[in-house]
Amino acid sequence: MKLEGKVAIVTGAGTGLGRAHALLLARSGAKVVVNDVGEGAAAVAAEIGAAGGDAMAVRCSVTDEAAVAAMVEEARRRFGAVHILVNNAGILRDVTFAKMSLDDFRLVVEVHLMGSVVCTQAVWGIMREQNHGRIVMTTSSTGLYGNFGQSNYGAAKMALVGLMQTLALEGARNGIKVNCLAPTAATAMTENLIPPTMKALLVPELVSPGLLALVCDEAPTRAILCAGAGHFERAYVTLTAGAYAGDDPDAGERVIAAWEAIGDPAGQTVPESGGAQIQQELASAARARNIA
Ligand SMILES: NC(=O)c1ccc[n+]([C@@H]2O[C@H](COP(=O)([O-])OP(=O)(O)OC[C@H]3O[C@@H](n4cnc5c(N)ncnc54)[C@H](O)[C@@H]3O)[C@@H](O)[C@H]2O)c1
Structure with missing residues (x-):
């Protein structure tokens, strides 16, 4: 098992891609902290437990510094370490820039960028001390290439690429590898964006194998991996x-x-x-x- 003995935190894992990631990490041997601000985390943790894995659910927002610190502390108390952080939690507030309120812009940046910063900073010291860490930022084709009506989301998602670029450099000497995943999947988030005929191909479970490559012992660092429908590409700046x-x-x-x-x-x-x-x-x- 690729991740035997590893402990992983997956944010926004109550549904969609995060759930698929959590299930695959658990199947690969990791003990998993299933985080979500919504209701789904407990059910996913239970699903992992029922399949013979080890998981705990933590319901909190990735933007809540105190709650995230408590989640990391609880993960260490229960599982002994934190080796993997998958920053996956996210929201959309799609509207053209002409009609967008600054509140909607700030909210999207707050959840995607600052949520990832808060969670990453909460595990950074631990990963430095243990000279091992795997951090994945969830970026998006919108951040990399743009999509109509998603200026707030695209800005936040490309900011995560910038965060990854420098953290990969700063983490290198302590064995911390930082990468980006740009997924495409039919989930609640893309319910109204992906045509029904494509939904059968774009299942979240076909993205997670790419995540495995970014968090395993042989993981690269500073990579941007695009993933959808079982196909994988790399994007470069x-x-x-x-x-x-x-x-x-x-x-x-x-x-x-x-x-x-x-x-x-x-x-x-x-x-x-x-x-x-x-x-x-x-x-x-x-x-x-x-x-x-
Ligand atoms: N689905 C796609 O095609 C696609 C494409 C590019 C990027 N992404 C990114 O992948 C990630 C997962 O998206 P998804 O499609 O599974 O969406 P989803 O809406 O199905 O799941 C997102 C999860 O994040 C949780 N969440 C939202 N805000 C949170 C917060 N503040 N704290 C903790 N949890 C929070 C939600 O409750 C939800 O369970 C997101 O970062 C999204 O931007 C998705």
């Missing part, structure tokens, strides 16, 4: 080689003229950090100005 435009007043004209070359994907890379991108610019300028 790439950087083109680009072009130097000079340091004189005509530089703007040359950026316009060189637009194709600047965007040419041939030779693009995935920088290992933000600093690496700056190095590329400095190296190009140094070459152009004949600075050794």
